[in-house]
Structure formats: structure tokens, C-alpha cells
Amino acid sequence: MLKATGTAVGAVAIGATLAPTPAGAAGAAFAHPGLLHTRADLDRMAAKVKAGAEPYTAGFAKLTANRHAQSSWGANPQTIVYRGLNSPSPQNYTILYNDIHAAYQNALRYHVSGDTAHADTAVAILNAWSAKLTKIDGDADRFLAAGIYGYQAANAAELVRDHDDFELERFQKTMLDVFCKVSQAFIVDHNGTYPKHYWANWDLCNLACVMATGIFCDDRARFEQAVEYFKNGDGLAAVKNAIPVVHDDGLAEWHEAGRDQAHSLMGVGLMATVCEMAWNQGIDLYGYDDNRFLKGAQYVAKWSLGGDVPYTPSTRERGPMIRRSVPETTARVAPADPAMTRPVWAMIANHYTKRRGLSATYLTQAAAKVAPEGGGGDYGGNSGGFDQLGFGTLAFTRDRAADTAASPGSAAAASGGAGEGAGSGSGASPQGGTPSTSASPAADGDLAATGSDDIVGWTAAAGVTAIAGGLLFLRRRDRIRRDGTQ
Secondary structure, three states: OOOOOOOEEOOEEOOOOOOOOOOOOOOOOOOOOEOOOEHHHHHHHHHHHHOOOOOHHHHHHHHHHOHHHOOOOOOOOOOEEEEOOOOOOOOOHHHHHHHHHHHHHHHHHHHHHOOHHHHHHHHHHHHHHHHHOOEEEEOOOHHHHHHHHHHHHHHHHHOOOOOOOOOHHHHHHHHHHHHHHHHHHHHHHHHHEOOOOOOHHHHHHHHHHHHHHHHHOOOHHHHHHHHHHHHHOOOOOOHHHHOOEEOOOOOEEOHHHHOOHHHHHHHHHHHHHHHHHHHOOOOOOOOHHHHHHHHHHHHHHHHHOOOOOOOOOEEEEEOEOOOOOEEEEEOOOOOOOOOOOOOOHHHHHHHHHHHOOOEOHHHHHHHHHHOOOOEOOOOOOOHHHHOOOEOHHHHHOOOHHHHOOOOOOHHHHHOOOOOOOOOOOOOOOOOOOOOOOOOOOOOOOEOOOOOOOOOOOOOHHHOOOOOHHHHHHHHHOOOOOOOOOO
């Protein structure tokens, strides 16, 4: 376990089990831009849209139609952001996530169109917040605010980090002292609870924030902590905890599928975010443990499309560490509504099918179904509609001929970054020029083999039933869940 009593590395309290920095990585520069988008990615988007190529133009039209992507957007920074009904002051976190998505969308629009008015707007929003924001506060939901909006803020800022008017050092300080400070505490001690008390999406959003902060702030210790936690952490963001069972048919069950569909979609999107950011810095988490994430994402895609999937009952320890744990068992897979959508699939499908040359039928079908993907503001006004930055059809659609030869680190090397290779785990393509073939596909070469015959019932204690359109989920996302059931 990573505990608060761990040694300090780079002024970050991390556990003694933190893996050492990989050989050759010490002192190596991070690639910038290098969170969800590299320079090559941004150049590809701009060239494709200029050429009128589909589906890029449809994806860009989705972006330009969003009210957050307009250069007229004005920031409304707050000194303290509160999330949670039991917060010491009224909740105001909706202001933060609307402004962050406006900054991101304007920055992305600038890189595609070249219109500097959008870059200026993004910079103005981010500068206003870094000049005023001092704290993320609230009840337990403050960890969600820090994690989700922290990784998103870093991604928006990364796109304008070289703008002459952007206060880079001040925003780096905001990331370290306001967002990451809270997320760091969460993945170390999980708010004083047992490590698996909180569902995977809590752990994953805070892991994403720590990783994004590490890259944005050139903080190698935080980045390496996030990588190690993904592989061996004690919470449900660790890939083997989030995806605990791999089946012979090539699918691997997503733990939170025993809870509900909406949070499973959120979790898959967050894990993809972590994998993509690591990939752009030369670390292959997508392929870790024989492409475990691919198998889990295929499972969630098949289930969300209405397919039958198996589920193995699991029990997690819940409650504060100072008391004896209270076991909770999720017995059956939850119902799934094929109409429920989130902008999570394009990033994953394009990585495995275009970069790696693997077949992933369910991911491909899910991505096609929701295309063109929108972003914050296109999926409802409540917080659930802003959990992903989105616009994956524009940002992550790739040409196989150009990208199959890509390997982790290639983008970093092209940008002057570390280019460290793939890290451990079969399925990696460390500095190679051929797609991975170690994904253990089914006999027909497709990881989309059929699962069980029936979607069984569901134990109510596991969470809230997903209903058409995810309306119930969107309401519950804005309710306080002090017991960690977010």
C-alpha cells in the first residue's frame, strides 16, 4: 500500500513501495505538448480539417457548435471551490468545470483553426483562475473535484503553455498546491478509508490528476508514482483491481459493472486518459499485462451495446481504517442501456486498431455509434456531462498506415522528449515498428468473442440502476455520497 508514512521523493509523500525511476529517465525532459495531445496530434487535426477530410470535419463542427468553444467566453474564477452538499459553503464547482471546458475547447479550436482569438480566450480563463483559486474544499466530494477538474485543467493549460501571455509558473503552482495536493492525499490514504472503499472512478480521476500534474509541471516523481500505482496500487484504479477477472473468450470484466453502467463508462474513459497521457511520454500502459485494459474496455463496450457478459461476484472492504471493515459484495452485472453514451470510445478504439493493428470489434462499434463525439456541454448540464473532455472523433481518429508503426516514446522523441520505451508488460511495442501481436486474441483474431448467454439480475446494494439516457445517474452525480459510493 502507498501510505502517508512513505518517504518523500521530490517533495511528494509517496509510499516506500514506489518503483525507482526507470534507467535513463532521471533528468530526461518531458515531451510538450504531451498530455492527451502531442504536437503531431494537433498538426494532424489541423491538416485533416483544412483538407475537408471526414470524420475530422464532423468532429470539428461538433466542437465549434459548443457554446464553451466560443472566444466570447468570460471566466468567473473563485477563491475556493466547494463540492458536496455537506460543504462548509454552498457548492460552486459548476463554475469551475464550465470554465475549464471552455478553456480546453477554445485551446483545441485554436490549434485546429489557427484563430488566435481562441488561444487568447483560453489563456485569459486559465490566468484568471490561477490568480484567484487557493483551495478545493467540501466533503468527500472534494476529491472528485480535485481529480476530475485537475486533470482537465492541466490538459487545457498544456495546449497554451507556450503562449506569450500565459502565466505558466503560476498555473503550475496552482496544479501542485490546489489540485494535486488533494488528489495526492486521496491515492495515499483514500480519505482515511480502506483502499477499496471508494469505487474505481474516484481512484482513477485522482490518479489522472497526479499523472497530468507530473507531466505539466515536469515533476518526474509524481509521474512515476502514477505509473507505479496503475500497475501495483492498492485501490481500484490499479488495472488488476479495476479489471479483476480475464475470461478465456478474450474479455475481462470491469469491476464497476457490478454497480452501474454510467460509472463504468466514466471509469473506462478515465483509465484511457491515464494510458494516453503515459503513452505520449513513452510509457505503454495500454499494453500492460497483456493488453488487460483492451480486454476490459471490450467487455464494457459489448455490455453497453446490449451484449451478454459474465460477472464474477467480488467483495471489497469498506469503511474507515480505524474500524473493522464492512464487506460489500457486488454479485451480478448491472443492467445496461444501449442508449447511454459518453465520449470515451474514439481514444481507445483508435489506439488498439490503428496504432496497434489489433481487431477490437466492440470498441469499433461503440465508437461508431457515438460519433462524432462531443464534449462538455453536449451531454447535459450536470457534472456527469463534464467528466470527460471529449471530442475524440476529431482528436483521436488516426490513419492506420501512418500510425501503426508508432510506439510509445515516438511522439516524445519527435518533440524532443524522453522517448523511454514501453515499460514492462507484454503487449508493449517498445520502440518497435510493428503492431503488438501479444494480445492473446481469440482464434479468429478478434478480442470480441461472445460472452455468456444472459445478463443476470443485479443486487441493489451495488449501486444505482442505470436508466434510459442516464438521467438518474446525472441527478445522483450532484448528490453528496459521504460513504464513498460516487
